[in-house]
Amino acid sequence: xxxxxxxxxxxxxxxxxxxxxxxxxxxxxxxxxxxxxxxxxxxxxxxxxxxxxxxxxxxxxxxxxxxxxxxxxxxxxxxxxxxxxxxxxxxxxxxxxxxxxxxxxxxxxxxx
Amino acid sequence: xxxxxxxxxxxxxxxxxxxxxxxxxxxxxxxxxxxxxxxxxxxxxxxxxxxxxxxxxxxxxxxxxxxxxxxxxxxxxxxxxxxxxxxxxxxxxxxxxxxxxxxxxxxxxxxxxxx
Numbered sequence: 001x002x003x004x005x006x007x008x009x010x011x012x013x014x015x016x017x018x019x020x021x022x023x024x025x026x027x028x029x030x031x032x033x034x035x036x037x038x039x040x041x042x043x044x045x046x047x048x049x050x051x052x053x054x055x056x057x058x059x060x061x062x063x064x065x066x067x068x069x070x071x072x073x074x075x076x077x078x079x080x081x082x083x084x085x086x087x088x089x090x091x092x093x094x095x096x097x098x099x100x101x102x103x104x105x106x107x108x109x110x111x112x
Numbered sequence: 113x114x115x116x117x118x119x120x121x122x123x124x125x126x127x128x129x130x131x132x133x134x135x136x137x138x139x140x141x142x143x144x145x146x147x148x149x150x151x152x153x154x155x156x157x158x159x160x161x162x163x164x165x166x167x168x169x170x171x172x173x174x175x176x177x178x179x180x181x182x183x184x185x186x187x188x189x190x191x192x193x194x195x196x197x198x199x200x201x202x203x204x205x206x207x208x209x210x211x212x213x214x215x216x217x218x219x220x221x222x223x224x225x226x227x
Contacts, residue, residue, distance in 0.1 A: 004154075034215065043116075043202055043218035089155070091216075099170065100216065102147075102155040 002027045004092055004103035012109040013080055021075040021106045023090035028068045031093040034100065035064050035075050037086040044089065048075075080110045115139070116219040118203050123224045131190040133222050135203030144186035145204040145216065146170075146178065148197075155202065161186055162208070193226045200224075 003026045013019055023033070032051045036044040048057045048064040050073070056065040063076040073090055087107045091100035119134035137144065145160040147170075157170030159178040167178050175197060179187040186205075190197055203219040 036218075041221070041223070043118075043220040044204075044216075046215050046217065049215050091155075099157055099160065100155075104152065104154040 002030075002092060002094060002101045004090060004101050006088075006090060006103040006106050008106060009104070010107040010109075012111060014111050015080060015082060017080050017110075018076070018078050019080055019108075021077070021088050021108070023073040023075070023103055025071045025073075025092045025101075027094075028071050029094075030068065033064075033066055033073050033090060033092045035062075035073075036089045036091065038089060038105070039086050047088075077108075080108075082110050082112050084108060084110050116203055116205055116217050118201075118219040118222050120222050121220065123222060125190075125193050125224065125226050127194060127226060129190075129193050129226075131193050131224065131226075133188040133190075133201055133203075133224070135186045135188070135205075135219055136184050137186075137205040137217070138184065139205065139207070139217070140183065141205035141217075142183070142208040143206045144180065145206075146176075146186065146188045147202045147204065148172070148199040149202055149221075150199050158188065193224075195226050198224060198226045 005024045007022045034049045035047040038044045050057045050066045061078040066073045087105040089105040091102045116137045146158045147155045149155045161167050161180045177189045201222045204216040206216045
């Protein structure tokens, strides 16, 4: 059974810092991996989707990498801003299926 | 922009009541999903649907049922609400076809309290 973990559970950084969020999964046979952000009391917003054949995806200040063999993905946020404060979740899709398995999330606070 | 709309942001119900949570998407997506989100447990899939009148159990279907009579609408039903169903419920939809398009889009969530 696929399990997804995220470290750290919470992170607080001063504005302007570059930071890395980690996601680990136990079964490397994934279809793709998606990073989301969730603001308090709200739904999820898709940030980046990485296919199993890709190594990384970039969108603005965000860069997500994928190392399937080691069961890891990282989300790199450059020059963090207070507006980046949110919970970040990663989710992996099982092979040949449509279901995501979600990690518990990392709660990020960027202090002005 | 894709829009996934959940009919209620907050609901308060009594134990034993029948509860309907509605979700509508406007992008003609084939796939729709219902999750619940609880502190420390993350998102867990309750049910999903690949097509009209089609449904599949997720990881925690007990105590829930679903209905998909029209492509754009996916309803989650709590036949007899219990206090352990107090949670945040999130609906999502996605396209089928190519992998690149298979991104899940989420609604704003419904926070359900069962008293």
